Amino acid sequence: MSEKSESPFGKDSILARLRFSPALRELLASIVQRVHAKPLGLPDAPVTDAAAEPDPDWQAAWGDSLRERTDLDTTALDALVGDARFGAADLPLTATAAEAILRGSVRVRLYLRDTVLHSLKTEEIEGHLDVFRLPPAEQQGYACYRILAWLEEDLLHQLNPDLLRS
Numbered sequence: 001m002s003e004k005s006e007s008p009f010g011k012d013s014i015l016a017r018l019r020f021s022p023a024l025r026e027l028l029a030s031i032v033q034r035v036h037a038k039p040l041g042l043p044d045a046p047v048t049d050a051a052a053e054p055d056p057d058w059q060a061a062w063g064d065s066l067r068e069r070t071d072l073d074t075t076a077l078d079a080l081v082g083d084a085r086f087g088a089a090d091l092p093l094t095a096t097a098a099e100a101i102l103r104g105s106v107r108v109r110l111y112l113r114d115t116v117l118h119s120l121k122t123e124e125i126e127g128h129l130d131v132f133r134l135p136p137a138e139q140q141g142y143a144c145y146r147i148l149a150w151l152e153e154d155l156l157h158q159l160n161p162d163l164l165r166s
Contacts, residue, residue, distance in 0.1 A: 013092045013093075014092070014093045014094070014095060014097075014098045014155065014158045014159065015090040015091065015092055015093065015158065016080055016086060016090070016091040016093055016101075016151065016154075016155070017090045017091075017154065018086075018087055018147065018150055018151055018154070019087060019088065020087045020147060021087070022084075022087065022088070024087065024143060024144070024147065025081060025084075025086055025087040025088075027140055027143070027144060028081050028144045028147060028148075029078075029081045029082050031108060031111075031112070031141075031144050032074070032077055032078050032081050032082075032104075032108055033078060035074060035107060035108045035111045036071075036074040036075065036078050038111070039067075069103075070103070070104075070107060072100060073100045073101070073103035073104035073107065074104040074107055074108070075100075075104070076097055076100035076101045076104055077100075077101050077104030077105055077107075077108065078104070080093075080097075080101055093155075095159060098155045098158070098159055099159070101151070101155065102152055102155055102156065105148045105151060105152050106152070108144075108148055109145055109148050109149065112141050112144060112145045113125065113145070115141075116137055116138055116140075116141030116142075117138060117141050117142060117145060119138070120138070120142075125142070125145065129142065131143075
């Protein structure tokens with residue numbers, strides 16, 4: 001089922017359709033929950049005029065809005081990985097949910113890169129890596145990182161099939 005129109009869930013369904021073990025799903029769910037519970041660290045709000053002082057009310061509103069959006073995105077991912085069928089069956093998603101899951105997944109992958117996988121180079125993480133040379137915690141983190149990367153790629157392809165053709 002490579003195109004949305006082939007889905008038994010409907011012509012415009014987007015599917016979370018990865019396959020992996022229940023143990024990996026549980027590990028991924030625990031990591032997503034950990035990231036979801038972690039407060040979002042934000043950079044200083046952008047200032048459009050270098051001479052101007054940032055407006056504290058605007059900065060607070062910007063930060064609150066970004067935290068709320070990020071929380072909703074991570075909640076969407078948390079709901080997906082918390083579903084016992086995830087990794088074992090195709091799960092239909094709306095386009096809105098798929099987009100939120102993509103953003104939540106990026107947050108979790110960045111967390112994994114900054115924590116468990118911090119000793120690895122980008123080329124190793126994004127390329128071919130001898131997973132068996134890694135300590136168990138890094139092996140698990142890398143497995144979760146790759147699952148999320150595959151999920152993102154598949155959802156992006158379903159949301160915009162032309163994206164990966166070019």
